[in-house]
Amino acid sequence: DGGITQSPKYLFRKEGQNVTLSCEQNLNHDAMYWYRQDPGQGLRLIYYSQIVNDFQKGDIAEGYSVSREKKESFPLTVTSAQKNPTAFYLCASSDRTSGTTNEQFFGPGTRLTVL
């Protein structure tokens, strides 16, 4: 099956700990994205990557870090510097066929709770 997988589905973290959320896609997409969603809210962009070994900050990058060493993988680290990390995190990817960016495909999400 083609698609995007995120793990874990639920994650609990103690204050002061760093945690890494996994995102893998087998759609051969160049672009990948991380979003944060708070209850009753839309999606806010944390980081995005257009190509391997390159990524850009989104609107709320503070307290987060990413890497893009492989086309298939775009892990997100939530660091202890992120003041309010409890949220639902969504990963997405999209194709850049013919220079046009098309629909985004989303993973099922990871719900992070800080205890």
Next chain:
Amino acid sequence: SQQGEEDPQALSIQEGENATMNCSYKTSINNLQWYRQNSGRGLVHLILIRSNEREKHSGRLRVTLDTSKKSSSLLITASRAADTASYFCASLGSGTYKYIFGTGTRLKVLA
């Protein structure tokens, strides 16, 4: 805030009625997309409309785009209880790979 806005924030209708939700965005766009999200799940792509298109249909969905007003609307006809979900628009700015999402409309269809 760079977020787009959607209205209404919440909409409750009876099964069989039509549901209309609106989206406004702030910059010139390459395309605009509509997504659906069931509670606690990822988003599912519904329809994409490009900046040079004014209307698009897909099954019971009809999307319009007015670039002069920087707005789009999604119409769901003959709604079903299974349409109950949150709906988001996402605009892709010209020359960018960055999507700006709206705040969403929570649709409830009563059986």
